Amino acid sequence: MQPHRVVVVDLGTGNLRSVTKAVNTVSPDSEVHVSAEPSVIAGADHMILPGQGAIGTWLKQLELGSKLRQAVMSALGDKPVLGICLGLQALYRYSSENGGQNGFDLISGSVKHFSEAGTGFGSAVGQHPRKIPHMGWNRVTHTTDHPLWKDIHDGERFYFVHSYYADSQDPDQVAGQTEYGITFTSAAAQGNLFAVQFHPEKSQRAGLTLLKNFINWNGTC
Amino acid sequence: MPLAKRIIPCLDVDRGRVVKGTRFVNLRDAGDPVQVASRYDQEGADELAFLDITASSDNRDTIVHVVEDVAEQVFIPLTVGGGIRTLEDISRLLNAGADKVSINTTAVNNPDFIREASQHFGNQCIVVAIDAKQVDAKPDGSIQWEIFTHGGRTPTGIDAIEWAKKMEQYGAGELLVTSMDRDGTKNGFDLDLMKTITSQTGIPAIASGGVGTLEHLVEGVIQGGADAVLAASIFHYGEYTVHEAKQYMAQQGIEIRL
Numbered sequence: 001m002q003p004h005r006v007v008v009v010d011l012g013t014g015n016l017r018s019v020t021k022a023v024n025t026v027s028p029d030s031e032v033h034v035s036a037e038p039s040v041i042a043g044a045d046h047m048i049l050p051g052q053g054a055i056g057t058w059l060k061q062l063e064l065g066s067k068l069r070q071a072v073m074s075a076l077g078d079k080p081v082l083g084i085c086l087g088l089q090a091l092y093r094y095s096s097e098n099g100g101q102n103g104f105d106l107i108s109g110s111v112k113h114f115s116e117a118g119t120g121f122g123s124a125v126g127q128h129p130r131k132i133p134h135m136g137w138n139r140v141t142h143t144t145d146h147p148l149w150k151d152i153h154d155g156e157r158f159y160f161v162h163s164y165y166a167d168s169q170d171p172d173q174v175a176g177q178t179e180y181g182i183t184f185t186s187a188a189a190q191g192n193l194f195a196v197q198f199h200p201e202k203s204q205r206a207g208l209t210l211l212k213n214f215i216n217w218n219g220t221c
Numbered sequence: 222m223p224l225a226k227r228i229i230p231c232l233d234v235d236r237g238r239v240v241k242g243t244r245f246v247n248l249r250d251a252g253d254p255v256q257v258a259s260r261y262d263q264e265g266a267d268e269l270a271f272l273d274i275t276a277s278s279d280n281r282d283t284i285v286h287v288v289e290d291v292a293e294q295v296f297i298p299l300t301v302g303g304g305i306r307t308l309e310d311i312s313r314l315l316n317a318g319a320d321k322v323s324i325n326t327t328a329v330n331n332p333d334f335i336r337e338a339s340q341h342f343g344n345q346c347i348v349v350a351i352d353a354k355q356v357d358a359k360p361d362g363s364i365q366w367e368i369f370t371h372g373g374r375t376p377t378g379i380d381a382i383e384w385a386k387k388m389e390q391y392g393a394g395e396l397l398v399t400s401m402d403r404d405g406t407k408n409g410f411d412l413d414l415m416k417t418i419t420s421q422t423g424i425p426a427i428a429s430g431g432v433g434t435l436e437h438l439v440e441g442v443i444q445g446g447a448d449a450v451l452a453a454s455i456f457h458y459g460e461y462t463v464h465e466a467k468q469y470m471a472q473q474g475i476e477i478r479l
Contacts, residue, residue, distance in 0.1 A: 013342075017317065017318045021292060021318070022296050052345060053342055131425045131448060135395065135425045136227050136425070138223055138224045159297070161320075163344070178223075199298075203297075
């Protein structure tokens with residue numbers, strides 16, 4: 001594996017250390033920087049955009065510096081990018097979280113709360129409701145061949161924890177789907193972008209394989 | 222449903238070592254946290270829970286280092302509880318590599334702390350730990366449970382079921398329900414307690430306290446309605462591996478990650 005410079009964009013939420021350690025584990029020769037410095041982002045070969053918690057807070061961090069936003073947007077345009085959790089949701093046009101938030105609009109569709117998907121969720125539905133958050137190991141079905149699926153079984157389980165889900169409009173931008181009451185986009189792909197709703201850094205072997213595939217990926221399909 | 226039920230080995234950590242007691246007392250040494258955690262990871266644990274039972278506040282930093290060390294080698298979700306009092310405590314644990322924190326005493330002393338923590342870090346990482354003990358039946362004869370704090374030593378007068386519902390409203394993302402009557406007994410979960418909580422809340426719930434056999438794990442899911450089952454001693458002393466537990470549950474028709 002070629003050594004790479006990888007930037008894990010630090011927008012102040014979530015467990016960035018685990019992402020970093022996981023990349024170190026699969027690619028010991030790569031330099032991994034956790035950073036919100038525009039120059040570090042610009043100088044990286046690969047960008048990982050992780051995020052947990054509330055998307056409003058997360059996007060606000062990005063808006064704080066216009067240079068930071070510019071660096072991230074520019075990387076989204078040409079570097080191999082892996083979005084994780086909020087890093088997937090932010091690629092859509094709109095999320096209904098935090099009173100409604102505009103995303104980067106690079107993948108068509110929007111992000112909704114599971115309760116917007118209809119009945120069958122939450123506590124008010126009798127004996128066997130689907131809990132929110134969707135938390136635990138669920139199956140990801142491949143809907144397309146992609147270099148990031150190399151050595152990963154179709155239907156492999158990954159670790160999820162989220163209350164909002166991506167509702168894609170363009171099937172060509174869906175790389176993986178998961179069922180939880182509804183079928184939602186658990187992996188999206190568009191050119192140099194690959195984004196997942198689950199947490200590869202917490203998905204044991206399968207997650208590490210995906211991260212390794214990402215480091216080896218040149219951003220084309 | 223394709224979402225798998227989770228098996229969570231729990232490591233009680235005292236001054237950096239894994240220990241296991243019975244009914245919250247009589248501690249026995251059960252090993253080095255990193256070694257124990259790595260073994261469970263290899264065996265297929267879906268998640269790990271660490272409960273810091275260190276009494277002295279001087280040793281509080283120890284758990285942060287334990288989490289850092291474990292998170293370097295183990296890439297599954299880690300939940301850490303015990304002695305969490307401030308947003309800063311949560312922040313340190315999450316930065317060390319924890320994915321979730323479980324909070325008991327501080328939630329009881331100040332329920333708004335759960336609201337703040339959930340708003341600040343997202344509800345996905347806020348687990349409320351409920352230590353419940355059966356008390357005298359209600360006038361109508363139905364069972365009731367009271368919650369306890371400080372590692373099970375302090376009664377609160379709070380009804381466990383009402384508390385579970387309140388914590389959901391306050392923004393808890395998950396409930397860790399331990400029966401103090403069963404903890405360490407190996408007689409199985411308090412299934413009435415679990416069932417009552419899981420049928421009245423809409424967030425994931427972990428059953429804890431009392432596992433002695435693999436059948437108990439199955440009961441927790443099927444009869445108790447738990448989304449995850451937590452156990453300590455059956456795994457620590459090698460009675461069963463996590464893999465054996467998962468195979469058994471899968472044979473009983475439970476959706477499991479194998």
